[in-house]
Amino acid sequence: EDHQATFQEVMKEASPFNFLLTKVTGIPAEFNNKLSVHIKDILSVEMGELVESAQFNFMHDIPWLMEQYPAEHRSKPLLIVHGEERQGKVTLHEGAQNFPNITMCQAKLDMIYGTHHSKMMLLLYTNGLRVVIHTANLIEQDWYQKTQGVWISPLFPKLDKSQMSSDGITGDSITHFKKDLVEYLTMYKSFSLLRWKQHILQHDFTSAKVFLVASVPGRHTGESKNKWGHMKVRKVLGKQGPQASFVKNWSVAGQFSSVGSLGADQSKYLCGEWLQSMLSAKGVGTLYAAKDVTIKTLKLIFPSKENVRTSLEGYPAGASIPYNIQNARKQQYFHAFLHKWKADKRGRSRASPHIKTYALLSPDSKNAAWFMVTSANMSKAAWGTLEKNGNQLMIRSYEIGVMFLPEYFVDGGEQFSLVEDQSTEATPYFPIPWDVPLEPYTKADRPWVWDIPYTDKPDSHGNAWIPG
Numbered sequence: 334e335d336h337q338a339t340f341q342e343v344m345k346e347a348s349p350f351n352f353l354l355t356k357v358t359g360i361p362a363e364f365n366n367k368l369s370v371h372i373k374d375i376l377s378v379e380m381g382e383l384v385e386s387a388q389f390n391f392m393h394d395i396p397w398l399m400e401q402y403p404a405e406h407r408s409k410p411l412l413i414v415h416g417e418e419r420q421g422k423v424t425l426h427e428g429a430q431n432f433p434n435i436t437m438c439q440a441k442l443d444m445i446y447g448t449h450h451s452k453m454m455l456l457l458y459t460n461g462l463r464v465v466i467h468t469a470n471l472i473e474q475d476w477y478q479k480t481q482g483v484w485i486s487p488l489f490p491k492l493d494k495s496q497m498s499s500d501g502i503t504g505d506s507i508t509h510f511k512k513d514l515v516e517y518l519t520m521y522k523s524f525s526l527l528r529w530k531q532h533i534l535q536h537d538f539t540s541a542k543v544f545l546v547a548s549v550p551g552r553h554t555g556e557s558k559n560k561w562g563h564m565k566v567r568k569v570l571g572k573q574g575p576q577a578s579f580v581k582n583w584s585v586a587g588q589f590s591s592v593g594s595l596g597a598d599q600s601k602y603l604c605g606e607w608l609q610s611m612l613s614a615k616g617v618g619t620l621y622a623a624k625d626v627t628i629k630t631l632k633l634i635f636p637s638k639e640n641v642r643t644s645l646e647g648y649p650a651g652a653s654i655p656y657n658i659q660n661a662r663k664q665q666y667f668h669a670f671l672h673k674w675k676a677d678k679r680g681r682s683r684a685s686p687h688i689k690t691y692a693l694l695s696p697d698s699k700n701a702a703w704f705m706v707t708s709a710n711m712s713k714a715a716w717g718t719l720e721k722n723g724n725q726l727m728i729r730s731y732e733i734g735v736m737f738l739p740e741y742f743v744d745g746g747e748q749f750s751l752v753e754d755q756s757t758e759a760t761p762y763f764p765i766p767w768d769v770p771l772e773p774y775t776k777a778d779r780p781w782v783w784d785i786p787y788t789d790k791p792d793s794h795g796n797a798w799i800p801g
């Protein structure tokens with residue numbers, strides 16, 4: 334349909350998962366009318382009359398961001414939560430100096446090489462509070478021609494005083510989303526976030542059906558070891574995930590836009606630690622012996638050089654896919670698991686992916702036992718790495734995402750259908766961004782690497798790529 338869907342229509346269609354993609358300039362209108370939003374839609378007065386907001390991100394172009402708020406909201410208090418230090422911090426503050434309503438919060442980065450990667454909006458309205466967890470930087474190019482993911486919470490109404498309790502958390506959901514979000518904010522140890530913690534405590538989150546999956550920098554031990562990163566995933570799936578017998582031969586799909594150093598061979602981190610968490614399930618562990626893992630069990634989606642070259646942005650899309658040649662050379666085994674970026678169903682095969690998503694897929698890829706959208710790329714910094722004989726989880730960066738489990742959306746639900754016309758009441762359709770079945774790299778395909786030149790074939794704008 335070519336008519337411009339109103340935001341209310343989009344949100345109605347998005348229910349109950351509320352998982353949308355950002356609008357893309359240059360693709361047919363129908364693909365921007367279906368489960369798609371622009372930042373101006375998220376900040377529009379249709380969402381509610383704003384009182385104040387907080388914008389957690391890695392990159393903030395503050396003058397551009399202010400333009401995305403409707404005029405009547407541009408004077409409302411805005412908290413910018415970032416990880417900039419030194420010159421980056423100076424530049425960021427310069428961008429904010431003309432806006433008296435802006436307060437800055439610098440997230441402490443105690444672990445070297447860590448980043449404040451979390452992308453989240455907290456929106457306090459006169460009639461409630463909304464949480465938006467997404468994957469886009471607050472810069473124009475991230476909302477122009479890329480594939481980005483956005484989870485928009487239901488409107489959480491204010492608790493009335495009688496429902497408030499002095500200790501503990503009232504108004505939480507069975508997924509403990511409110512408690513986990515409060516704990517995440519507490520880890521910043523920031524006065525300006527104390528205020529937002531209060532706002533959250535005063536609202537009713539019982540309608541939150543997703544699990545929070547977040548990372549905070551540090552060396553987490555004891556109970557905290559399972560609160561963050563891939564160990565949170567292991568805990569949630571082990572307790573509330575699919576029955577191990579049901580997902581015996583299912584595969585983990587991982588889709589991301591950057592890759593860290595994963596170690597000399599797959600059995601150490603990728604398949605030995607990270608995959609073991611993603612394959613966790615209820616009942617007898619579905620843990621695979623790391624050395625036996627093949628592309629049958631682990632399907633990774635990462636843009637190929639051709640994906641980037643032929644994308645709407647051309648090679649410059651690669652400036653947001655920072656996979657370096659030094660790491661690529663050291664982990665050739667990783668390339669054996671790779672699949673192309675392909676999203677014909679959503680009209681986004683040429684909209685370079687900056688979204689990060691993970692799922693457990695049935696052998697025929699027609700169903701999923703869970704789905705996750707997050708800021709976390711395929712890196713130890715983001716998901717954490719076990720130390721001290723598995724007693725400590727070391728994480729370098731802040732990350733945040735949400736996980737969807739079928740039984741929290743449909744009573745007794747065991748799986749989502751990924752094929753719209755094969756969905757049923759018991760197996761609802763989940764709008765994943767990429768096409769299934771996945772398409773493996775050909776022998777000729779290479780993963781995109783951002784710090785080497787490409788002069789053999791021009792990109793969609795006729796240009797070569799010659800990095801700095």
Ligand SMILES: O=C(O)c1ccc(Nc2c(-c3ccccc3O)nc3cnccn23)cc1C(=O)O
Pocket residue numbers: 391392446447448450470590591652653654655687708710
């Ligand atoms: O989401 C993503 O895929 C993503 C991945 C990596 C990333 N890091 C990053 C950094 C950097 C700075 C300081 C310490 C570590 C760093 O990695 N410098 C750049 C420059 N250009 C693009 C990315 N850069 C940022 C994002 C993101 O867009 O948030």
